Amino acid sequence: RLNGLDKMYRLHRWLGIAALTVAVVHWWWALGTKWMVGWGWLSRPGRGPGPAHGGGAGGESLGHMLRGIAETVGEWTFYAVAALIVVALLQRVPYRVFRWTHKWLAVGYLALVFHAIVLTSTDYWAQPVGWVLALLLAAGSIAAALSLSGRIGRSRRVSGTVCSVTRFDPLRVVAATVALAPDWPGHVPGQFAFVTVDRNEGAHPYTIASAWDPKERCVEFVVKGLGDHTAQLQQQLCEGTAVTVEGPYGCFDFDDARPRQIWVGAGIGITPFIARMQYLARHPGGAPVDLFHPTTDHDPAAIERLTRDARAAGVRLHVTITPRDGRLTPDDIRRTVPEWREAGLWFCGPVAFGRALRRDFTAHGLPADAFHQELFRMR
Known part of the structure; x- marks a missing residue:
């Protein structure tokens, strides 16, 4: 419903930033005013009369003590969570460190649930605002428990073994073919998966650069x-390297109703288009396609392989070697494809380049x- 896991992660990131912003305001409202x-x-x-907790003097004392504990827990958890969110946003922090620290946010969330339940006015729980708060806290607590128990994505994981490796040293690229266990459900071209080679490092996302063949049960x-x-x-x-593959994910599936398509695969962003060309070679037909591949590094073997895939798929390939040909521009694409207004444009590559293409x-x-x-x- 969010058009792919990549879009969901973008929403997740901005919700985290928004939560941090609101938490800072809440913290300042509580302590800064004092x-x-x-x-x-x-x-x-x-000050007016304090909230009634019932239970006589003992109940009031217990309630006062709980409120003090909840305030202290909330304050120090805020400091920890704020630091963890900042770590998550710093791209220079190594992925393995980010992966470990990010999981602790679930613990911080559960501590803040305690903070919220104790300090929310008793009257609120009988009103719609309390019902909504209770629903959100319950859903968030379930999500935190799933995260801490390692259950997220578990049902989508299968084991695999690397059965062939091809290296393209001038590009600093390696292509690995992985034979998967029968549990893998298959994928459509353009989707990606999380691959774990080293458990200490954790799973990293990679686009699947091959079409699915249930007889071979291999992905690249x-x-x-x-x-x-x-x-x-x-x-x-x-x-022979053992790996774990989780997926498939993503909605970059080339499914549109436009009479032709333009593909732009910049650098390593060419991978989803390789998978789609392999699919079209086996299932010919569909809209005419022009594929633009701008790249800084050049390897004749990789270009020959790409040319062979494009020829088999009936795709017009346009390769731009940036040091030799200059940067690929939107005007270059429009001159090459005069019918561009009728096309769906599919892009994978550097975010800034994609943003500029979309805007233009x-x-x-x-x-x-x-x-x-x-x-x-x-x-």
Whole structure:
């Protein structure tokens, strides 16, 4: 319903930022105003009778103690959660560190549930605001428990074994074919999966660069050395390596009603289009396709393989070697495909490049819903 897991992660990230913002305001409202009274900036307001907790003096004492504990828990949990959210937003923090620290947010959430239940006015629970709050707290607590128990995505995980590896050293790319267990449900071209090679490192997302054949039960992943982990994979992956694959995910499935399609696969963003071309080679027909592949690095073997796939699929391939040909521009695409207004434009690659393409093409008259982009940013 959110048009793919990548879009859901984008929403998740912005909800986290919004939650942090609201929490900072809440924290300042609770403590900052007290500090400002101490500084002489504000006057202390008059207090009315406190909330009734029932149970006589013992009940009042217990209620007062619980409120004190809840306030302390809320304050210190806020500091911890704020720090964890900042860590999650810092791209320089290694993925394995982010993965471990991010899980602790679920513990912080449960502590804040206690804070909210104790400090929410008793009268609220009998009103719609209390019912909504109770529903949200219950749903969030269930989600936190699922996260802490490792159950998220478990039903989509299958074991696999690397059965072949092809290296494209000039591109710092390795293509690994993985034979999967019978539990794998299959996938459509353009989807991705989380692959675990090292349990300490955890799962990383990779686009599936092959069409599904239930007889062979193999998938291919093309990995570029862009960070510490992916650079290590260049040496780690070999025949016989055991992996765990979770998926498939994503709605980048080339499904639109436009009479033709334009594909832009920038750099390693070419992978979903490789899978789609393999599918079209087995299932010919459909809308005419122009594939643009701008790349900074050049490997004749990789280009030959891409050309072979495009020829088999009936796709017109346009390769731009940036150091030789300059940057691919929206005008270049429009000149090459005069019927671009009738096309659906499917993009996978750097986020900034995709954003610029979308802005330019929609400004020139391409409907906004005709532009499709995989937001391959999981944190």
